[in-house]
Amino acid sequence: MNGTEGCLACDLAAGRLPLPGGRIHETARWIVEHCVGPLGVGALLVKPARHVTSVGELSDDETAELGPLLRAAARVVDELCGPEQVYVGLWSHAGRRRVHIHFVVQPATTEAIESLGDYGPALQTKMFERAQLPPPDEVQLFADRAREMFRESRPTRGTT
Numbered sequence: 001m002n003g004t005e006g007c008l009a010c011d012l013a014a015g016r017l018p019l020p021g022g023r024i025h026e027t028a029r030w031i032v033e034h035c036v037g038p039l040g041v042g043a044l045l046v047k048p049a050r051h052v053t054s055v056g057e058l059s060d061d062e063t064a065e066l067g068p069l070l071r072a073a074a075r076v077v078d079e080l081c082g083p084e085q086v087y088v089g090l091w092s093h094a095g096r097r098r099v100h101i102h103f104v105v106q107p108a109t110t111e112a113i114e115s116l117g118d119y120g121p122a123l124q125t126k127m128f129e130r131a132q133l134p135p136p137d138e139v140q141l142f143a144d145r146a147r148e149m150f151r152e153s154r155p156t157r158g159t160t
């Protein structure tokens, strides 16, 4: 893989940094991992394999794969976490610089909402403020189950 060194997303994808849970799923052009930030167990991260720093710079092929993959990721999070809602967001703006784009597919669980007293964007803000990383053993367990679900849900090309 041609990763850009010094880019967190590329470094994680290339194995230059430890990734709890390992790679969960990949398509020809996208990678799914567990989020390494403090967004709880079950927060998935969907990013292009290529170093792309704007949604507007995605290729046609990358764009075509994105919709089905986000849907599959949201279904996995729904099934495994049973959240009130699955949040899907993308900021990819670090230090006010564009960074490797990554969609976060996050379970907004009743447990997280009640412990932090907020939901919506404020839930994410408070989770980042709390800065509590998910336990690696729970991430591993979730990743193993998610990997299996992605494998089973892989759509067959050419069918509806």
Ligand SMILES: [Zn+2]
Residues within 6 Å of the ligand: 004, 007, 008, 009, 010, 011, 050, 051, 052, 100
């Ligand atoms: Zn990158």
